[in-house]
Amino acid sequence: MRKYLAVLIFGALGGICRSLISQILVLPNQFPLGTLLVNLSGCFLFSLVVHYLALAFPLSPTIISGLSVGFVGAFTTFSGLSVDALKLIAHQQYSLFILYDLTSIIGGIILALLGIMISKQLFKRWEQW
Template identity: 25%
Template sequence: MKAPLLVAGLGAAGSVCRYGVSVAIQRMFNTKMPIGTFVVNVVGSLLIGAAMSYFAQRGALDSRARIAVTVGFLGGFTTYSSFSFETWVLFEEKLYARAAVNVLATVVSCFAACALGVLAVRKLG
């Protein structure tokens, strides 16, 4: 099967899992805090770390398997997992300042972009 089809199929599965896990966690804790999303992001980050480590140590069955799991399933489950792994690579390469800048810049910029999007839509009515 072609890599784009694997990514699409597993991306859909990851998205469905994200929805299910997030809703279940949110119901379990019954809070206004987005704990479901928080849990999904933490679990996705754990899974991409484990997957990439596994593939690095043992080798993926082929590059399509690695791409299908990481870009497909985990990309659908949470894009935060990619951000986490890329930051880990910077940290592992002892590029601590770059890792810190990546974390700070990503969190602040994404929050600001979200706020800008909300405010723009409200302004445009």
Template identity: 35%
Template sequence: MSYVAVALGGFLGACARYWLTEQLGTVHGFPVATLLINLAGSFVLAWFYTFTLERMPIHPHVRIGFGTGFIGAFTTFSTLNVELWSLWRNGLWLAFAAYLVASYLGGLACAGLGYGLAMRQSRLRTVPDGKDVTS
């Protein structure tokens, strides 16, 4: 059953990536769409896994369907590297360096932010009257 969850999530993630790429595209040859997709994916995946492990346990098929399937298909390491190669090949050194640094350091920063947000949210607890309070 987990294969079905990954396949469904992958289908939806790939469709979402294609749609966003069509909407955002590039700006003066700079691959804005892929950069934003990969940064968002880094943030969401780190937040999702941390939050669902710390605060809101969910069924493993949902976790793998969304994490491995949707986010795995939504983000793309191969496109990132093809676009980096294209910038390099065309002599766009500044754009190459900016994209490389923004993608890798930005991805790490977004993953850290996602993790931090989920950990902050996981410290909230629900009291009997249904209000959230900090621990």
């Protein structure tokens, strides 16, 4: 039950942060910069939370679930990516559509991998300290 409560609370915070960033970062050419940055940073944050915080600090599985599934899960948005991609198509901005989707997918994978690599380095330092 605690785990679900943590996911609920952290999820609410993640959703609020995503909403604020998406509203602030709107470009005049309809390019969904806010959603892109939220999703890319979420890929990086998720791998950091799961691979570094869970190993380096004695956080409970409840807190780890709250941070990863709750906060980062609600912070990022695949449905937002899909709707924004459709808006670009509707406005006949095909090159932006391709740029947005490729950047989202490839950039997300690269940033998740980067998060794991940085986590491993941070954990090595943590163990030596």
